Amino acid sequence: MPLPDSFTDSFASSGRGIPEATVARLPVYHRVLATMADAGTVTISSEELAAACGVTSAKLRKDLSYLGSYGTRGVGYDVAFLTYQIARELGLTNPWGVVVVGLGNLGRALVSYRGFATRGFTVVGLVDSHPDIVGTRVQVGDRQLSVRPPEELTDVVTESDAQIGVITTPGDFAQDVADRLVSAGVHSIVNFAPVVLNVPDSVEVRKVDLAVELQVLAFHEQRRRQPSGSVVTPLDAGRQVGVGSQGSDGKAMNA
Amino acid sequence: MPLPDSFTDSFASSGRGIPEATVARLPVYHRVLATMADAGTVTISSEELAAACGVTSAKLRKDLSYLGSYGTRGVGYDVAFLTYQIARELGLTNPWGVVVVGLGNLGRALVSYRGFATRGFTVVGLVDSHPDIVGTRVQVGDRQLSVRPPEELTDVVTESDAQIGVITTPGDFAQDVADRLVSAGVHSIVNFAPVVLNVPDSVEVRKVDLAVELQVLAFHEQRRRQPSGSVVTPLDAGRQVGVGSQGSDGKAMNA
DNA sequence: TAGATTGTTAATCGATTAACAATC
């Protein structure tokens, strides 16, 4: 007479903790909802919203259920209301300061991105090591910021009270930059450099890497070509060829 | 006398199917290994490699085990050999052609990225709709490519035999670009535009979105400030404020 | 042989999915 597994049920529904996978989807829901609100949509069903977000309605409803019961059975969700609830959950109702380290092509592209400021994120500091760039002034939204040298990174973070660091330097400098950010008190980093950052557990790093995306796609493309278990002659495995061993090219960005 | 669960074992170790989570990590292993190979490292243990890749050794060994048995018990892995095996698995031993659509700040930054070509990926086509940009020639590695208009996107893909499309246009154009890429036979897309693309199931889309990364970080930052279940007064929920309803700003990139 | 390290197993954990009772 076996006891049901649920006998030792662990998670109380009230308990904190929105699943990571859900958190990663909330920004998409928010953007789609905000667009719909602008378009004047008042109410939407989970079925419609899910389609617009590229997920299943079951997944969407489950995700939203972690935030609370914000829908109306038989009707759907109030677009403006749900948009606000997600914004609040994500912390978009607070302002966030971002320091961008590395002003090569990618860094400048990011800084000039209008969408950057759209959701409460403001670039409040710029850092680069290149002598020709340090000291120059860069247009950021309606303000101008002068580019500071790496030695002043800690000061920049402190003065601007930035919470988030974005690293767009060449790979060789990224760890040093991360160390400085961390010692300045930053515990949220977006890393565009093609290296694995070594940071304390208390620091959250999000990695963005075009090379990784391309390689994942290449993997699937290759599978498409060589359908199933097309066994490459086992003898091939003997060779020790050095493909792909050009190593880190050092160049700034990877995405 | 219960039969072991493994009685109905499903996956033969030979069977196809490397888990998606593993595939997404292989590019990191490959880059780290290639760097080590360049540095002259001959052999490495799973413990060391895992540390360098920012994963646990158990996870690393499990991941590698899907590729085959390429290590030596008591010794470790031959760096050059393992680098090659991963490269082969990822399809990096083949050349891949990439068409970049959208040559704003982000698109140009990506094209000028030296690391782009490093792993077998070559930019073979450039497309943009801006009259001032169409027809201009852009330096891509050691060659020059002229920027073609969107109407010619299909031709560009066909002529260059590109397998992968990278979309760096403003959001409003992204779906149209995706449609053209798909009808031209592309089934691998990296999407930097802040929209959810609607494509057939046979097409694989990888989304890169700086805004999403920032918002996920903001969520955790907020949690750090308001530790646990700090219950915001339930009455707050009544309001229908329109925060975040500026909607899609349309501007080109999001990462 | 003794020490080191892989490859694999089995348990656990977290995420997805389908179905449906609750309820507007």
Added chain:
DNA sequence: TAGATTGTTAATCGATTAACAATC
């Protein structure tokens, strides 16, 4: 009341982890 749609449950699936037998 009948129809629509949410919020939740329970089953399934996939990924992670720890431990260790195999083996160099």
